[in-house]
Amino acid sequence: MYLYNSATHKKEEFKTHTPNHVEMYTCGPTVYHFAHIGNLRSYIMEDVLEKYLRYAGYDVNRVMNITDVGHLTSDADEGEDKMLKGARREHKTVMEIAQYYTDAFFDDCRKLNIKTPDVVQPATGLIPEFVQMVSGLLEKGYAYLAGGNVYFDTSKLPRYYVFNDHDEEDLAVGVREGVEEDTNKRNKNDFVLWFTKSKFEDQALKWDSPWGVGYPGWHIECSCISLKYNGEYLDLHCGGVDNAFPHHTNEIAQSESYLGHPWCPQWFHVAHLNTNDGKMSKSKGEFLTVSLLQEKGYDPLAYRYFCLQSHYRKALVFTWENLDNAAGAYVKLQKKIAALDPNDGTVDQAVFDAYKAKFVQTMGNDLNTSMGVTAIFDVLKAKTNDATKLALIGDFDQVLSLNLLEAAAAFRNAKPAQVIAQHDGVYIVTGEGNPAIDALVMQRYEAKKAKNFAEADRIRDELKAQGIEIVDVKGGATWKRI
Numbered sequence: 001m002y003l004y005n006s007a008t009h010k011k012e013e014f015k016t017h018t019p020n021h022v023e024m025y026t027c028g029p030t031v032y033h034f035a036h037i038g039n040l041r042s043y044i045m046e047d048v049l050e051k052y053l054r055y056a057g058y059d060v061n062r063v064m065n066i067t068d069v070g071h072l073t074s075d076a077d078e079g080e081d082k083m084l085k086g087a088r089r090e091h092k093t094v095m096e097i098a099q100y101y102t103d104a105f106f107d108d109c110r111k112l113n114i115k116t117p118d119v120v121q122p123a124t125g126l127i128p129e130f131v132q133m134v135s136g137l138l139e140k141g142y143a144y145l146a147g148g149n150v151y152f153d154t155s156k157l158p159r160y161y162v163f164n165d166h167d168e169e170d171l172a173v174g175v176r177e178g179v180e181e182d183t184n185k186r187n188k189n190d191f192v193l194w195f196t197k198s199k200f201e202d203q204a205l206k207w208d209s210p211w212g213v214g215y216p217g218w219h220i221e222c223s224c225i226s227l228k229y230n231g232e233y234l235d236l237h238c239g240g241v242d243n244a245f246p247h248h249t250n251e252i253a254q255s256e257s258y259l260g261h262p263w264c265p266q267w268f269h270v271a272h273l274n275t276n277d278g279k280m281s282k283s284k285g286e287f288l289t290v291s292l293l294q295e296k297g298y299d300p301l302a303y304r305y306f307c308l309q310s311h312y313r314k315a316l317v318f319t320w321e322n323l324d325n326a327a328g329a330y331v332k333l334q335k336k337i338a339a340l341d342p343n344d345g346t347v348d349q350a351v352f353d354a355y356k357a358k359f360v361q362t363m364g365n366d367l368n369t370s371m372g373v374t375a376i377f378d379v380l381k382a383k384t385n386d387a388t389k390l391a392l393i394g395d396f397d398q399v400l401s402l403n404l405l406e407a408a409a410a411f412r413n414a415k416p417a418q419v420i421a422q423h424d425g426v427y428i429v430t431g432e433g434n435p436a437i438d439a440l441v442m443q444r445y446e447a448k449k450a451k452n453f454a455e456a457d458r459i460r461d462e463l464k465a466q467g468i469e470i471v472d473v474k475g476g477a478t479w480k481r482i
């Protein structure tokens with residue numbers, strides 16, 4: 001496989017420390033709020049990468065952290081604690097917030113067909129290891145105590161800026177307006193390994209340490225969690241491009257100083273999802289979540305399809321119109337696959353192997369997912385029987401995870417428009433064969449007939465929230481998606 005490496009700024013042949021085995025680390029979410037779909041773009045592309053590596057024959061050990069402590073509103077460890085902010089916003093404890101949003105994150109992942117990593121480690125579960133690593137960095141002279149906190153001394157490194165292609169906006173992260181400068185730091189880019197004297201006296205989570213009661217900085221958790229579960233040699237580190245600086249830069253500084261040898265040679269960064277006004281963020285404009293997409297009637301996998309149509313290193317612009325186009329194309333693809341006859345012939349191995357080889361090569365070329373999707377259309381046009389086509393589509397979908405065969409089977413088995421009840425009139429339903437929606441449409445009709453208008457309106461609103469509109473027709477009702 002050839003993969004672009006942001007540490008060397010080149011597309012390189014993918015290599016691992018141990019043959020056929022990949023130690024892979026992914027920065028996980030900070031669980032103080034829902035993930036927005038821009039965050040989830042990174043997880044989708046990392047999921048495709050992991051699945052491709054497995055498909056190509058690698059054995060993969062993938063590790064991910066859950067940040068439930070230590071991440072401040074500025075990525076350069078200044079500002080307010082994100083978890084505390086979330087807890088105050090929702091009048092809950094920090095751990096309640098962490099649990100709620102961890103569950104919400106994995107719910108989103110499930111809906112988007114993102115596999116759960118082999119190891120998922122919340123930061124609060126590994127405090128003794130963090131303390132040990134910070135102690136090691138102090139002993140080796142890479143860290144210092146100032147004002148009660150422990151800082152990493154970036155001036156001790158021959159080369160601190162490892163990724164020098166991040167943009168000015170990311171570099172300016174530590175000097176944003178409204179962020180007070182930390183006068184304890186010896187150098188501008190020094191960062192906190194352990195906080196004791198924090199300006200937040202109400203910090204909810206604190207642990208004992210040789211430097212006083214406190215809590216870890218955000219960056220140390222990833223170095224430490226990876227070291228524990230991936231070992232001393234990491235093959236591949238993934239994350240959103242906004243994590244390259246300062247987060248990943250700091251991870252490298254800590255890990256290599258602590259270990260005394262190079263740590264991770266390959267870095268995979270996924271570009272931003274933008275809106276028309278710029279980079280998507282939680283604080284700006286509409287807060288786009290998977291649940292919101294569902295409320296508007298989109299299949300979450302249509303969003304996955306939308307992401308796969310673009311290269312992971314290119315910024316992707318989200319508009320509802322762009323998503324509509326992707327959603328339409330995704331359904332059209334499902335219908336095309338549904339039209340294939342599973343009983344048409346048996347798998348032609350030579351054809352299967354030829355198309356598979358092409359797919360492997362396409363995806364192995366810096367994870368070209370848009371060409372990977374195109375490969376499915378090529379299979380649909382191939383001069384071979386339907387059994388071979390279905391086998392190939394199922395094979396490719398192990399990597400793309402678009403539920404193509406399942407969705408096509410559902411189309412194939414869907415009942416035509418039918419009458420679902422007969423009272424004094426009929427209810428006409430769509431051909432989707434969705435019993436849950438049909439039942440609600442019926443309940444609403446009966447409530448209306450009984451002149452229980454409040455209940456009828458409530459059901460109408462409930463369906464509307466799911467993107468379903470009831471249309472009254474003579475003697476019954478029908479429904480459509482809006």
Ligand SMILES: [Zn+2]
Nearest residue numbers: 027028222247
């Ligand atoms: Zn990280």
